[in-house]
Amino acid sequence: MGYTQFSFLLFLCFCLVSFSSSIPHPCRKDQSISLLKFKQTFTIGHPTYCPYQSSTYPKTSSWNVSRDCCSWDGVTCDEMTGHVIELDLSCSQLVGNIDSNSSLFQLSHLQRLDLSKNNFSNSHISPEFGRFSSLTHLNLSESSFSGQIPFEISHISRLQSLRFSTSYATNLRLAAHDFKLLLQNLTQLTELDLSYVNISSTIPLNFSSHLTTLKLGGTGLYGIIPESIFHLPNLETLDLSENDQLNGYFPNTKWNSSASLVEIYLNEVNLSGNLLPETLGYLTSLYFLSLSNCSLGGPIPESLSNLTSLVSLDLTSNALNGTIPSWMFSHLPLLRNLILSDNHFSGRLEDFKSNSLRWIDLRNNHLQGHLPNSIQNLVNLTVLYLSFNNFSGHVDVSLFSDLKQLWVLDLSYNSISLTNENKVNFTWPETLFLLRFAACEVKELEFLRSAKQLQELDISNNKIQGRIPDWAWSNWMFSLFTLNISHNMLTSVVSTIDLRSNLLQGSLPIPPNSTSYFFISQNNLSGEIPSSICNLASLIMLDLSRNNLSGEIPQCLGNITGLEVLDMRHNNLSGNLPRAFSNGCSLTSLNLHGNKLEGKIPRSWAHCKELQVLDLGDNHLIGTFPMWLGTLPKLQVLSLRSNELHGSIRTSTVENMFPNLRMLDLSSNAFTENLPKSLFQHLKAMRTIDPSKMEPSDGYYQDTVAVVTKGLELEVVRILSLYTTVDLSNNKFGGYIPRIMGDLVALRMLNLSHNGLEGHIPPSLGNLSVVESLDLSGNHLVGEIPVQFSSLTYLEVFNLSHNHLEGCIPQGNQFATFENSSYEGNDGLRGFPVSKGCGDDHVSNTVSGLDDQEGDSEFLNDFRKAALMGYGSGLCIGLSIIYMVSTRNPIWLARILLKLEHKIITRRKKKQRLLRNNKRRNNLL
Ligand SMILES: *[C@@H]1O[C@H](CO)[C@@H](O)[C@H](O)[C@H]1NC(C)=O
Ligand SMILES: *[C@@H]1O[C@H](CO)[C@@H](O)[C@H](O)[C@H]1NC(C)=O
Ligand SMILES: *[C@@H]1O[C@H](CO)[C@@H](O)[C@H](O)[C@H]1NC(C)=O
Ligand SMILES: *[C@@H]1O[C@H](CO)[C@@H](O)[C@H](O)[C@H]1NC(C)=O
Ligand SMILES: *[C@@H]1O[C@H](CO)[C@@H](O)[C@H](O)[C@H]1NC(C)=O
Ligand SMILES: *[C@@H]1O[C@H](CO)[C@@H](O)[C@H](O)[C@H]1NC(C)=O
Ligand SMILES: *[C@@H]1O[C@H](CO)[C@@H](O)[C@H](O)[C@H]1NC(C)=O
Numbered sequence: 001m002g003y004t005q006f007s008f009l010l011f012l013c014f015c016l017v018s019f020s021s022s023i024p025h026p027c028r029k030d031q032s033i034s035l036l037k038f039k040q041t042f043t044i045g046h047p048t049y050c051p052y053q054s055s056t057y058p059k060t061s062s063w064n065v066s067r068d069c070c071s072w073d074g075v076t077c078d079e080m081t082g083h084v085i086e087l088d089l090s091c092s093q094l095v096g097n098i099d100s101n102s103s104l105f106q107l108s109h110l111q112r113l114d115l116s117k118n119n120f121s122n123s124h125i126s127p128e129f130g131r132f133s134s135l136t137h138l139n140l141s142e143s144s145f146s147g148q149i150p151f152e153i154s155h156i157s158r159l160q161s162l163r164f165s166t167s168y169a170t171n172l173r174l175a176a177h178d179f180k181l182l183l184q185n186l187t188q189l190t191e192l193d194l195s196y197v198n199i200s201s202t203i204p205l206n207f208s209s210h211l212t213t214l215k216l217g218g219t220g221l222y223g224i225i226p227e228s229i230f231h232l233p234n235l236e237t238l239d240l241s242e243n244d245q246l247n248g249y250f251p252n253t254k255w256n257s258s259a260s261l262v263e264i265y266l267n268e269v270n271l272s273g274n275l276l277p278e279t280l281g282y283l284t285s286l287y288f289l290s291l292s293n294c295s296l297g298g299p300i301p302e303s304l305s306n307l308t309s310l311v312s313l314d315l316t317s318n319a320l321n322g323t324i325p326s327w328m329f330s331h332l333p334l335l336r337n338l339i340l341s342d343n344h345f346s347g348r349l350e351d352f353k354s355n356s357l358r359w360i361d362l363r364n365n366h367l368q369g370h371l372p373n374s375i376q377n378l379v380n381l382t383v384l385y386l387s388f389n390n391f392s393g394h395v396d397v398s399l400f401s402d403l404k405q406l407w408v409l410d411l412s413y414n415s416i417s418l419t420n421e422n423k424v425n426f427t428w429p430e431t432l433f434l435l436r437f438a439a440c441e442v443k444e445l446e447f448l449r450s451a452k453q454l455q456e457l458d459i460s461n462n463k464i465q466g467r468i469p470d471w472a473w474s475n476w477m478f479s480l481f482t483l484n485i486s487h488n489m490l491t492s493v494v495s496t497i498d499l500r501s502n503l504l505q506g507s508l509p510i511p512p513n514s515t516s517y518f519f520i521s522q523n524n525l526s527g528e529i530p531s532s533i534c535n536l537a538s539l540i541m542l543d544l545s546r547n548n549l550s551g552e553i554p555q556c557l558g559n560i561t562g563l564e565v566l567d568m569r570h571n572n573l574s575g576n577l578p579r580a581f582s583n584g585c586s587l588t589s590l591n592l593h594g595n596k597l598e599g600k601i602p603r604s605w606a607h608c609k610e611l612q613v614l615d616l617g618d619n620h621l622i623g624t625f626p627m628w629l630g631t632l633p634k635l636q637v638l639s640l641r642s643n644e645l646h647g648s649i650r651t652s653t654v655e656n657m658f659p660n661l662r663m664l665d666l667s668s669n670a671f672t673e674n675l676p677k678s679l680f681q682h683l684k685a686m687r688t689i690d691p692s693k694m695e696p697s698d699g700y701y702q703d704t705v706a707v708v709t710k711g712l713e714l715e716v717v718r719i720l721s722l723y724t725t726v727d728l729s730n731n732k733f734g735g736y737i738p739r740i741m742g743d744l745v746a747l748r749m750l751n752l753s754h755n756g757l758e759g760h761i762p763p764s765l766g767n768l769s770v771v772e773s774l775d776l777s778g779n780h781l782v783g784e785i786p787v788q789f790s791s792l793t794y795l796e797v798f799n800l801s802h803n804h805l806e807g808c809i810p811q812g813n814q815f816a817t818f819e820n821s822s823y824e825g826n827d828g829l830r831g832f833p834v835s836k837g838c839g840d841d842h843v844s845n846t847v848s849g850l851d852d853q854e855g856d857s858e859f860l861n862d863f864r865k866a867a868l869m870g871y872g873s874g875l876c877i878g879l880s881i882i883y884m885v886s887t888r889n890p891i892w893l894a895r896i897l898l899k900l901e902h903k904i905i906t907r908r909k910k911k912q913r914l915l916r917n918n919k920r921r922n923n924l925l
Contacts, residue, residue: 027069028082030106035075035084037103039063045095050117056091076112083109090139094118100126112137116163119144125172127152139163141193146171149197151178154185162186165195165215176201183207194219195239203229203246211235217265218242225269230255239265241290246270250277263288267314271296276320281306292316292339300324305331312337316361323347324362330354340365341385349391352378361385363410371395371416376402387412387436394419395440397447401426412438412458420447428452437462445472452476468512473497508549514538521545521567529573531556541565545591553578553597558604562586569593569615577621579604589613593639601626610634617641617665625649625671630657630682639665641727648673657682667729667751674735675728675752686724686744689770725749729775732756737776742767753799754778761805763788773797777825785810785829801825 039060050056059073069084070077076086084107098104098120105128113132116139125145129138130152138156141163149164149172162182166172174182174194179201183189191213199216202223207214211232217239225240225248235256240246247270261283272295280289281303289307292314299322300315311334321344328338330353341363348369349362355377367389375384382405391414398420400409406429411418418440427450434456435448442462448454452475497511497518504523508530511518515536521543528551529544536542539560545567552575553568561584569591576599577592585608593615600623601616611632617639624647629635638661649671651657658664662685724746733755741750742764750771757779766788768774774792777799784807785800795814799822806828809815823829 026082027077031077031082031084032065032069034103034106035063035069035072036065041098041102042094042096045093045119047093048091048117048119050091056093056117058094059089059092060094078109081109083107085109085134086112088112088114089118090114091117095121097121097123098126099123100128102126102128105129105131108132109134111135114139116141116143122146125149125153129153130155132156133158135159136188137161141165142167147173149174149178151175151181154178154181157185158188159186160188160210161191162189163191163193164197165193166197171198172196173198180204190234192216207232209233212260213237215239216243221246224248227251232256233258234260236260237263239263240269241265241267244268244270247272250274250279252277252279254279254282256283259284261286265290266294267292269294273297275299276301276304276315278303280304283307285309288312290314292318294318296320298322300328302327308332308334310335312339314339315343316340317342319344321345324349324367326350329357332356338362355379357381358405359383362389364388366390368392371399373399375399378403380405382406382431383408385410386414387438389414391416393417394421396421398422398426404429405431407431408434410434410436411440412436414440417441420444426450435459445469448472449475508533508544508547511536516540519543521547523547525549527551529554529568533557534559536560539563541567543567544571545569547571549573552576553592555579558585559583564610565589567591568595571595573597575599577602577616585610587611588634591615592619594618596620598622601629603628605629606631608632612660613637615639616643619643621645625666625676627651627657630679634660636660636685637663639663640669641665642668644670646670646672649676649679651676651678651682656684659684661685662724662746665725665727666731667727669731671728671731671733673733675733675738675741675757677738677740680738680740680744683744686726686746689746723748725751727751728755729753730755734758736760737762737765737781739764741765745769747771748794749773751775752779757781759783761786761800765789766791768792770794775799776803777801779803781805784808790815798822805829 042060044058044061047056063069063072069075070082074088074092075084076088077083078085087107087110094115095118098115105126108131110132111134113135114137120143122144124147125140127150130150132138133156135156136158138153138159138161142165145164145166153159153162164172164174174197176199179199183192183204184206187208188210189208190210192211193213193215195215196218198220200220200222203216203221203226205226205228207228209232212234213236214229214232215237218241221240221243222245225246227249229235229238230251233256238261240248248266249271259282262285264283264286265288267290271291274294274296275298276291276296278301280286281301284306286307287309288311290312293316296315296318298320300320302325304310305325305327308331310332313335314337316339320340324340324345324347328335329350333354333356335354335356337359338357339359339361341361343365345362346366346368349367349372351372352374357378358380359382360378361383363385364387367386368391370393371386371391375381376399379402381403384403384406385408387410391411393416395411395416396419400406409432418437428448430453432451433453435451435454436456436458438458439461442459442464445459445464445468448457449471454476457476497515497520504520504525506525507527508520508525510530510532513535516538517540518536519541522545525544525547526549529549531554533542534554534556537560540562541564542557543565546569548571549568550572553573555578557563557566558578564586566587567589570593573592573595574597577597579602585605587608588610589612590608591613594617597616597619599621601621603626605611606628609632612634614629614635615637618641621640621643623645625640625645627650629638630651635658638658645666646669649666657679659682661683664683724744726744726747727749729751730753733752734757736759737752737757739762742762744750745767747768748770750765750768751773753775754777757776759781760783761776761781763786765774766786769792771792772794774795775797778801781800781803783805785805787810789795790810790812793813798814798818801821801823802825805823805826807830809823809829809831811831
């Protein structure tokens with residue numbers, strides 16, 4: 001082998017070696033196994049709040065064997081050896097324990113370990129952490145560790161960064177002597193964060209001179225702050241806040257000579273007897289200064305004007321005095337937060353020359369004079385608190401019109417008079433949620449109209465007269481938590497509050513005493529109805545329906561004598577019905593349908609002579625039929641359906657019981673004996689078909705009642721205008737159907753099903769000429785179906801099933817449309833559609849026949865009238881004509897329109913049914 005060949009091979013070798021070493025070393029099997037085992041000891045919890053994290057997601061979710069472990073999220077390997085040297089699982093939603101057997105401790109080459117912001121379920125920090133001898137960075141902050149921090153941590157002598165900060169809630173402790181050990185042994189430390197760890201110790205004297213961050217806030221430290229801390233040469237962040245047993249003095253000489261300090265938090269440290277030292281002026285890098293609650297006195301030293309990097313200056317709650325120096329508003333170009341509240345500052349407020357300020361809090365000082373006009377230039381201002389000073393003069397709201405970022409504006413308790421003289425059309429920013437104008441001589445509220453998202457409004461101690469405008473309630477009802485309007489000159493506040501159909505939760509809010517109309521139905525309100533609802537002494541309508549309110553109905557409601565509408569249907573109310581109403585009762589509508597109310601219907605309700613609608617259906621009421629309700633002259637709707645009422649229903653023959661009743665629903669109770677024949681002798685309103693009752697009622701509140709008709713539970717709106725019904729189904733009535741029922745000619749629905757009725761069907765029922773639904777099923781009726789029924793041309797639902805009827809089914813008209821289900825369970829019935837011969841049962845009815853039969857109906861007469869007006873003919877055209885003309889003669893035409901709608905719908909259904917039956921029959925033949 002020649003030299004060149006050899007050197008070529010050597011070169012090749014060298015290339016291979018150097019090439020392979022430049023490929024990242026793949027994951028070591030043992031490391032991968034340890035990581036996967038570690039992953040498996042945790043479940044993934046809810047995302048936590050990680051404001052400073054670029055991303056928060058369960059990093060371990062993506063760990064699986066199909067990929068090299070060195071490329072897993074949060075894992076970094078040594079390129080040479082393949083050992084895992086860095087594990088960053090901060091904010092990874094881990095839930096579980098790390099005990100001493102954890103495979104984590106097999107990753108012995110770790111240099112950086114960050115497990116912060118997970119949930120380690122209050123487990124203890126294992127002493128095994130002390131064996132990570134290569135560790136330089138350890139972060140176990142805010143991860144729900146508890147108990148004592150093991151002293152073994154101080155064995156990790158290479159540690160540069162140690163973070164154990166926690167929150168108030170957890171109980172993480174560090175023994176005083178372990179704290180000293182830690183500081184003694186960890187000589188490389190640059191960052192130490194033990195915030196809120198319970199240390200309860202004095203501060204030891206010796207510190208790593210490398211420290212840049214020292215955070216010992218809320219640790220229970222006591223004693224004196226060693227002056228050496230202030231002289232740490234590299235210190236950037238010093239946080240000893242919230243240690244109220246800790247005392248300290250600022251050095252008298254120049255300190256922090258390299259001016260490295262960026263943040264100082266000494267709030268709630270006792271610096272009493274101190275003035276703010278001139279020497280603070282040396283800290284020219286200072287960004288945050290927080291010295292609130294430090295018992296500092298004296299003026300703000302001039303030297304602070306050198307702190308041109310300052311962003312936030314919090315000196316609240318001290319005894320600082322003198323004026324607020326003007327350089328604060330001109331020499332500190334980055335200053336955003338100026339918090340000087342609760343001090344003794346006096347004098348005037350100088351003009352703002354730099355506009356960087358976002359948060360100004362000067363509450364509770366002795367400042368005086370006019371507010372500077374330059375406030376309007378602070379375009380980024382979000383918070384302005386100026387209350388409890390001696391500012392004076394007129395302040396026009398236009399001063400704030402350019403502050404489009406404002407959240408909070410508080411001018412209360414000065415000697416200001418707030419005006420809106422310029423009447424500028426400015427809109428308050430949408431961000432604004434807190435306004436306090438107490439004692440600002442405010443006379444009207446108009447200038448607040450555009451403030452729509454307010455959560456707190458204090459306009460107490462002003463001169464607002466008259467009533468609070470309605471827009472105020474609609475603007476603020478949803479957002480406001482606190483409203484103070486006390487000490488004004490209001491005469492009335494509000495009358496109508498309509499919060500129907502929202503997503504309101506929690507307990508029932510009680511509106512102002514002056515409310516007359518309160519609608520808050522269809523929300524998610526829960527809890528009991530507070531008896532303070534009775535403070536609304538002028539209430540006229542109260543609609544709490546369709547919520548989850550529980551408990552009893554406050555008895556005191558019966559004391560609101562002007563109440564006309566009380567609607568609490570579809571809640572979870574229990575207990576007895578409210579008694580009272582003895583002092584007078586104006587109720588026209590009382591609807592408690594769909595609750596769990598118990599007991600009897602109180603006799604005291606007989607005072608409610610105005611009652612038109614009474615719906616107590618779907619409750620657990622007991623007792624016998626309250627016949628005395630018949631003396632309520634205006635009662636039109638009575639539903640006692642689905643309760644536990646029992647006994648026979650007997651009427652005295654007193655004249656004129658239930659004279660206006662048009663809907664009677666007693667279904668699903670336990671009434672017994674004969675049908676109340678004597679009751680049917682009354683019911684005057686059901687005995688005539690009164691076309692005037694077709695007029696739709698109007699008004700803000702629409703009475704509705706649930707009726708079961710045509711096989712569906714419908715909520716009939718405008719019941720007062722449309723329906724006449726009797727439903728006595730699902731009881732234990734026996735005996736015959738009284739002939740007199742045929743006199744109730746206005747009935748559109750009659751349901752006597754599921755009782756124990758006997759005898760023949762009285763032919764008089766054939767007089768119910770407008771009946772649309774007739775259900776006599778589930779009884780013991782015998783004999784034939786009266787032929788008179790064939791004249792019931794409105795009949796749509798007809799059910800005679802499960803009786804003992806026999807003979808031929810009448811033919812003609814509607815009877816062509818009923819199916820076998822109308823007759824099943826009656827073995828003796830014959831004829832179409834029951835497929836047993838009954839003479840000539842050929843189909844004699846056709847769709848056209850049906851039309852012919854309806855040809856003379858009132859509706860078509862009306863329709864012809866419309867057509868004769870010269871607008872042409874045909875249904876569609878007719879409809880549009882009617883629509884057009886209806887603007888001229890609304891009542892007459894509205895009536896036609898209603899009928900028309902009704903006919904079209906019924907006829908369409910009939911046609912469909914007829915066609916279906918024809919088809920079926922053809923198939924059979
Ligand atoms: C302090 O650190 C040294 C060097 O790592 C170590 O040997 C010693 O055990 C530590 N002392 C304590 C008390 O942990
Ligand atoms: C300001 O505070 C200092 C220290 O508390 C006090 O000595 C001084 O009298 C105060 N000055 C005024 C005008 O109140
Ligand atoms: C800071 O300001 C004071 C007074 O304005 C001035 O005398 C001083 O030289 C400035 N520099 C330092 C480092 O304090
Ligand atoms: C207001 O804030 C915006 C956005 O942070 C900034 O660009 C602008 O310079 C600020 N204006 C003033 C006057 O500081
Ligand atoms: C305020 O706005 C209303 C309606 O937008 C307008 O009619 C009125 O003239 C405006 N007033 C002023 C002073 O701009
Ligand atoms: C509302 O009325 C009640 C009872 O009359 C009374 O005690 C309460 O002070 C009134 N509330 C207001 C705000 O006027
Ligand atoms: C109703 O008012 C009368 C006096 O008007 C009072 O005595 C009674 O306690 C009140 N009832 C309820 C339940 O508040």
